[in-house]
Amino acid sequence: MTRQQQRVYLLALCQALFLTCAVASVSVAAIVGSELAPTPWMTTLPYGLQFAVVILCAYPVSRLMGALGRRPVFLMGACFAMAAGVTGYLAIRGGSFTGLILSHVLLGIFITHANYYRFAATDGVEAELRGRAVALVTAGGVLAGILAPLLTLEAGALFEGQSFAHSYLIFSLAGAVTFLVMLTVPGLNAGGTAPDAGKAAPAPAVPPAMAGFGAFLAMYCAGAGYMVMNLLMVQSTLALNSGPGSHTLVGVAIQLHVVAMFLPSFFTGRLLERLGHGRVLTFGFLLLALSALIGMPGRAPVFVVPSLILLGVAWNFLYVGGSAFLTLCHSPERAHRIQGINDTVVSGLAAVGALTAGALYHLLGWSGSLVLSLPVAGVGLAMLVYWQRAAAASGLWTGEASES
DSSP: OOHHHHHHHHHHHHHHHHHHHHHHHHHHHHHHHHHHOSSGGGTTHHHHHHHHHHHHHHHHHHHHHHHHOHHHHHHHHHHHHHHHHHHHHHHHHHTOHHHHHHHHHHHHHHHHHHTTHHHHTTTTOOGGGHHHHHHHHHTHHHHHHHHHHHHHHHHHHHTTTSTTHHHHHHHHHHHHHHHHHHTTOTTOOSSSSOSSTTOOOOOOSSOHHHHHHHHHHHHHHHHHHHHHHHHHHHHHHHHHOOSTTHHHHHHHHHHHHHHHHHTTHHHHHHHHHHHOHHHHHHHHHHHHHHHHHHHTTOSSHHHHHHHHHHHHHHHHHHHHHHHHHHTTSSOGGGHHHHHHHHHHHHHHHHHHHHHHHHHHHHHHHHHHHHHTHHHHHHHHHHHHHHHHHHHHHHTOOOSOOOOO
16 A cells, blocks of 8 residues: 555545534534523524634634644644543533533634645645545545444443533544544645655646636535535425424435435546546536426425435535645645635635525525525536636646547
8 A cells, every 4th residue: 555545544534533523513512502502592603603713714724734734733633623522521511601612613623624634635646646535535424424423322321411511522532533643644744745755746737827717616616515515404404304203304314415425435536537527527516406406396305305315416526526626726835825715715605505594494495595506506517618618728638538
């Protein structure tokens, strides 16, 4: 196994641990907030501030990696996870809402660091293989989908009678394991320079004249996909949450959606190599539109569940494809600046989707909100057509599969 392969697999493990924390926090944040908040309107304040911290810290954390290197910054992030778990546990045991807010702020800082695992996997990797590296790291989410519910249930049995305090200890456990793993990950360099001594840094695949629009397109694909995914995932729980057995139905639907989000990562990288970034991103927007059309007839599970599954696959193609395409649009020297801007944009759009879901559901309903997916997909497809024509006219190689 090469050093690059070791780096990708170990980062995928860290990704699984990070997403386990993210899923656990989504599961318990509002419930714990309702127990500790002094007034009802503050119930979701800790989770909302967690979102805000991710947006605010994305760019500074990326620039810090450029100055110090990825490893020390990732180790620092793992320490924030450990602190978040201990702080949350003590806050719940002591009935402190302020402590709960601090816990989610610390967790948000950890999430900000962890969002760069996918880019760390591409450092020093040839342009045509970066998509596979990003996809394999993202595939760690499959393991997270299994670990998060299992750990929550097992910890609940061990800490029975302590409300959801046990769930916050998962953050500390994940942070400690991540810290130890990060000490062994090879090739965590300071900013896209080759991880192996003597190896030349890869040149950007897109020249400066087109790099700006290429980076904007990559950010739109990943950010728009994340925004729509968050919006409709939250709304689906409201659409399905009616009648007997609805809680079980919601749980199964979300599990299928999460699997659809991350399972394709095992082959998305190869699709990027064989079909090219443009075609995979096009398929992502087409699946986004198809997901909306399938779900529009109503809130019955026969419409909502297939819509969620297609939405998950669409998110994967757009997020993985957009992230991989971004790495072609900057030089190694500008990697941390561009990646920082990218994650600020993507996190901001993801937050917009999550935070407006409830209001749009009550204003437009499930079907009405699905209609919003169509112009989002249409704009993305139009930009991809423009990019492909501009690239073809200039004879630019953009990581697309060669025509046979």
